[in-house]
Amino acid sequence: MPYRRLILTTVAVSATVAVLVPATVWLHRNGNPASAGARPFKQRFTLVSHRGETVTDVELSGRPLVLFFGFTHCPDVCPTALAEISKLLVELGPAADRLSVFFVSVDPERDSSGVLANYLSAFDDRITGLTGNVGDVARLISGLGASFRKIENAEGSYAMEHPAGTYLLRANGTLLGTLDPHEPEAARRAKLRRLAASG
Amino acid sequence: MKAHRLWATLALLGFVSSVPVMAPAHEFRVGDIRIVHPWARATPPGARVGAGYLTVVNKGLIDDQLIEASSSTIASIEIHATETGGGISRMRAIPGGLPIPADGRVSLEPGGTHLMLVEPTKPLVQGELVRSTLRFKRAGTVEVEFEVDAIGAPKSASEHD
Numbered sequence: 537m538p539y540r541r542l543i544l545t546t547v548a549v550s551a552t553v554a555v556l557v558p559a560t561v562w563l564h565r566n567g568n569p570a571s572a573g574a575r576p577f578k579q580r581f582t583l584v585s586h587r588g589e590t591v592t593d594v595e596l597s598g599r600p601l602v603l604f605f606g607f608t609h610c611p612d613v614c615p616t617a618l619a620e621i622s623k624l625l626v627e628l629g630p631a632a633d634r635l636s637v638f639f640v641s642v643d644p645e646r647d648s649s650g651v652l653a654n655y656l657s658a659f660d661d662r663i664t665g666l667t668g669n670v671g672d673v674a675r676l677i678s679g680l681g682a683s684f685r686k687i688e689n690a691e692g693s694y695a696m697e698h699p700a701g702t703y704l705l706r707a708n709g710t711l712l713g714t715l716d717p718h719e720p721e722a723a724r725r726a727k728l729r730r731l732a733a734s735g
Numbered sequence: 736m737k738a739h740r741l742w743a744t745l746a747l748l749g750f751v752s753s754v755p756v757m758a759p760a761h762e763f764r765v766g767d768i769r770i771v772h773p774w775a776r777a778t779p780p781g782a783r784v785g786a787g788y789l790t791v792v793n794k795g796l797i798d799d800q801l802i803e804a805s806s807s808t809i810a811s812i813e814i815h816a817t818e819t820g821g822g823i824s825r826m827r828a829i830p831g832g833l834p835i836p837a838d839g840r841v842s843l844e845p846g847g848t849h850l851m852l853v854e855p856t857k858p859l860v861q862g863e864l865v866r867s868t869l870r871f872k873r874a875g876t877v878e879v880e881f882e883v884d885a886i887g888a889p890k891s892a893s894e895h896d
Contacts, residue, residue: 608779611786612817612849613824615776619887654781658886682822689828693853700824717819717846 576601576709579675583640586652586665593676599636600735601705602715602728605677605684605698607643608655617702617717622660624721624728631732632662640676641667642684642698680711706734761882766874767795768835775852775881776845776888777861785859787812787850787867787881788890790842793835800872801841802832806865810854817846826851832872844890859883 575597582592604621606614618639625632639656641647644667647655652665667673677684682699689695701714704727712731715724763770773789793799804812814829833848835841843849852859859865865881 608782609784610826611776611778611782611784611851612815612826612845613819615779615782615786615887616845616889619885622887651781655779658779687825687827695826697823697825700819700822714822 576705576711577676577679579679581668581672581675581679583666583668583672583676584649586649586656586667588649591664591666593679596636596638597709598707600634600707600731601703602635602637602731603640603680603703603705604638605640605642605682605703607641607696607698608647608651609643609695610698613700613717618656618659618663620717620721620724621663621702621715624725625660625662627725628728628732631729634732634735635662635728637663639663639665640673641665642673642677642696643686644668644670644673704728704731706731708734761880763877763879765871765877767797768793768799768871768874768877770869770877770879773867773879773881774888775859775865775883777883777886778855778859779886780858782858783854785809785852785855786845787852787865788843788845789850789879789881790840791833791835792840793837795873796837797873798837799835799874800832801835801869802872803870804850804867805870806852806867808856808865809852809867810856812867813851813853814848815851816848819846835871845888861885 575593577593577596580593582590585591602621604617606617608614621637625635625637639652641652647667649665649667652667656663656665677699680703682703684696684698686694686696701716703714704712706712712734713727715727761772763773769792771790771792773787775785775787778785791801801814804814806812814833815826816829818825818827829848833841841848861883863883865883867879867881868876869879870876
């Protein structure tokens with residue numbers, strides 16, 4: 537009799553594991569089932585790359601994304617971030633090729649496709665610059681729950697407020713996290729590895 | 736004889752290469768103010784702005800202020816702070832100059848306070864020097880040279896203090 541109970545318990549446990557483990561794995565891979573396969577951006581946009589190609593929200597869906605928002609009139613934070621991303625891509629090795637990495641200009645008035653092409657020649661060539669009209673950039677950024685704005689100064693020039701972190705979006709459109717300029721480099725590298733594995 | 740000269744040359748090289756360790760750091764002085772290792776980052780092609788960094792040490796007993804920086808090869812130099820908060824990065828000019836407290840030091844570093852070098856007449860190239868004049872409220876003016884480091888160079892790569 538105890539022997540029979542043991543067998544029953546074993547069968548019950550095995551059955552539970554057989555159902556739960558794949559379900560958990562599936563959920564882990566796909567996030568919330570309701571948003572599985574969802575696009576990361578809630579609004580449509582059409583931008584142009586520094587190579588002159590048209591890039592829309594559709595092209596940015598279904599692949600692991602690294603998005604940094606900045607502008608070329610930004611002497612401190614933006615070159616720091618682009619140099620760091622360039623370094624991380626090299627350190628990541630072949631895994632980096634699974635990532636789609638973008639420098640999205642929050643100052644499209646001054647950052648034309650040509651300006652971005654020139655500027656980005658100083659960084660890893662896997663970083664693609666994106667610009668366009670302000671409305672399209674705004675739709676991309678607000679769709680991620682972030683924002684940017686122009687700050688005019690007394691001398692008639694202006695600077696841009698922009699999201700500080702670099703956004704990491706999994707291939708399934710969910711946010712893995714951001715690269716924080718203040719976290720250790722090893723943490724940033726680990727995040728990029730996980731992101732590459734998501735694609 | 737030849738071997739002899741070779742050894743002499745090697746010995747001399749060894750001596751020369753050890754000199755920078757003993758030589759004073761790249762720094763400039765005016766009154767009680769020391770400006771330690773002014774450096775700038777090389778600019779990416781087409782960039783209209785660059786950034787300069789330095790450490791100011793005030794050995795005096797009276798507060799001072801960095802009120803102006805200028806250069807014949809840069810249209811204007813603005814003292815800026817980078818602020819990050821609530822996931823947003825912003826730059827703002829520091830009005831009225833940068834306070835340098837008595838018996839204190841202020842470091843301008845990547846990601847914080849910096850000199851924004853607006854419209855250099857030519858790109859800033861790694862290894863070159865940019866001559867500039869700094870004006871302090873009490874100590875007066877001093878000529879300095881910013882050493883140009885790599886694009887995006889972190890502070891650790893250039894700290895010689």
